[in-house]
Ligand SMILES: NC(=O)C1=CN([C@@H]2O[C@H](COP(=O)(O)OP(=O)(O)OC[C@H]3O[C@@H](n4cnc5c(N)ncnc54)[C@H](O)[C@@H]3O)[C@@H](O)[C@H]2O)[C@@H](O)CC1
Ligand SMILES: Nc1ncnc2c1ncn2[C@@H]1O[C@H](COP(=O)(O)OP(=O)(O)O)[C@@H](O)[C@H]1O
């Protein structure tokens with residue numbers, strides 16, 4: 280499933296019209312009829328429906344919906360919130376079709392009037408503003424949105440809750456708080472941003488006949504589903520041996536944080552790595568090795584000093600490295616050596632992201648790919664901004680960072696945004712609030728390390744790793760656990776169930 284900005288959606292519509300040969304009117308008819316079908320399936324006909332329409336094509340969709348629902352037997356009234364001359368083009372055409380069969384069109388020009396008129400209704404269908412919204416919401420629409428939000432009736436938005444921007448990075452002024460949104464064709468970026476997803480309520484997409492080719496040409500952002508995992512997950516070779524399944528190195532677990540590296544190592548092994556070596560400090564060897572007996576060990580005097588020739592030689596056999604889980608935040612020569620002296624795919628997580636920050640000022644001398652896995656706080660630190668700004672702009676901040684430093688970015692959260700150095704993006708929205716607990720990020724790093732070693736292409740590798748991690752948590756809260764008691768170690772154990780669903 281593709282995810283779009285407003286500009287991309289307009290380009291996609293244009294493609295459908297100009298190259299696909301589908302008239303704009305047909306697209307609007309399809310949009311309205313498809314939304315009406317969804318409403319027919321979800322809500323019975325004894326409801327009294329108000330459809331509020333604005334000046335643009337979103338309002339045009341509203342007139343089409345009105346016609347279909349009235350034909351089906353609903354009691355429908357359309358409230359036009361703008362002057363007649365503002366309704367133009369296809370929207371005006373569908374307004375006329377509505378008037379040909381119904382006299383239930385009321386002009387409402389102020390919010391008091393709207394409030395009085397809507398008290399008799401059970402449900403309001405919001406076709407006031409679509410993706411064409413720009414700037415602060417102007418009066419009288421502003422007060423009207425406020426009135427609708429305060430009505431104790433079901434609110435259904437068409438395409439996008441009116442007032443909400445489609446693109447990330449824009450501060451929300453005022454928007455309809457919908458119970459349900461029927462999104463036309465493709466979810467917009469704000470569906471997946473923490474501060475804005477709430478406005479959509481439940482959401483579903485309706486297809487209106489836009490050719491897939493339009494998406495290939497105009498967007499490079501998609502939501503990762505089981506279908507994508509199945510299509511890209513590498514098959515286990517019958518004749519595989521441990522060497523062919525990847526030799527990974529995890530570096531971390533200083534004195535006060537031995538658990539972090541155990542979680543990463545065990546998660547890497549559970550997700551299919553052939554061999555995992557844990558590089559950690561001598562003092563922690565007993566606890567770490569007894570918790571992960573399948574791994575091999577490489578001892579380091581501390582986790583910040585330069586790597587010796589002996590270390591570099593030992594790491595030469597390694598296919599990929601993950602560093603940062605419980606290494607502490609002191610300045611690190613070790614991280615610079617990993618970047619400059621070992622040309623292996625390198626995943627940088629947790630504390631090592633703090634150590635990476637000063638190194639970003641000089642060009643990163645690393646041919647093999649670098650993957651960083653920050654949560655919002657770490658991303659805010661890396662980009663000298665605030666957590667609220669990262670939450671508002673997860674797509675754009677990730678893209679700017681990935682393109683500027685030519686790294687892969689896995690920005691972790693309820694919706695994890697994965698970005699390639701060329702700006703291509705994937706959203707992974709599996710998982711639940713049970714994952715909001717210390718250690719789950721370490722588990723993700725271990726899983727991602729294995730995926731990096733086993734896939735040919737890195738973006739699907741990272742997306743598949745995030746899918747496994749989130750799906751394991753989802754499976755666990757549906758069976759033996761809840762969002763309260765779920766532990767990072769459980770997420771490792773849940774992986775086997777997820778693998779079963781993939782075969
Ligand atoms: N071919 C197409 O373009 C299709 C468009 N569709 C619908 O059309 C919508 C987009 O249509 P439009 O581009 O006409 O955009 P809108 O329907 O969002 O309307 C934009 C108009 O709203 C008003 N407006 C914008 N910002 C405002 C603000 N801050 N305060 C008050 N009023 C404001 C302005 O009059 C502006 O011209 C989509 O969301 C979707 O619902 C669908 O019908 C499918 C096909
Ligand atoms: N509410 C949530 N819903 C879904 N996933 C979540 C939620 N909270 C956290 N996660 C996931 O859990 C992991 C937490 O990582 P992180 O914050 O680095 O944890 P830690 O550093 O303690 O191991 C990330 O993969 C994130 O996407």
Ligand SMILES: [K+]
Nearest residue numbers: 408437439441
């Ligand atoms: K709307």
